[in-house]
Amino acid sequence: MDKIKLLVYGEGPTDYGWRDASGEWRAGPIIYLLQKCAAELQTELEIDYADKSVIDGKKRMKFGMRRTRNVNGKGIPALRFTVYALDRGYTRGIFYCDTDKVEYGKNTRESD
Secondary structure, eight states: OOEEEEEEEOSSHHHHEEEOTTSOEEEOHHHHHHHHHHHHTTOEEEEEEOOHHHHTTSSOOOOTTOOOTTOOTTHHHHHHHHHHHHHTTOSEEEEOOOOOSSTTOTTOOOOO
C-alpha cells in the first residue's frame, strides 16, 4: 500500500478543521473527502495542517536559493506553503484559498 504524507492549508476553520473548547481537533469537510479518496485508492494517508502563521507571513521564513522576486498576491502564501512543505518532506500538498478581495465579497454566499 502506498503512503502519502499530505500537507493541507485552507483559510478558514470550516475548510480543514478547528480546535474545540477542550483543545480537541475537529476535522472539516475537506479532511473527510481526502480520507474517502485515499480509501478508494487503497492508499495510506497521513494528513498534517500547515502552520497558518508561517503561511500568512506572521513568522519569518528562509527561502534559501528560491526565487521570490516575481511573486505577488496569492502567489506569496502559495510559495510559502510550497517551501514549508518541501522543507518538511511532504510528498503532496493541498493549498487552497478564497479569491474574494474582501470577506463576504461578491463571490461569497452568506448562509441563511
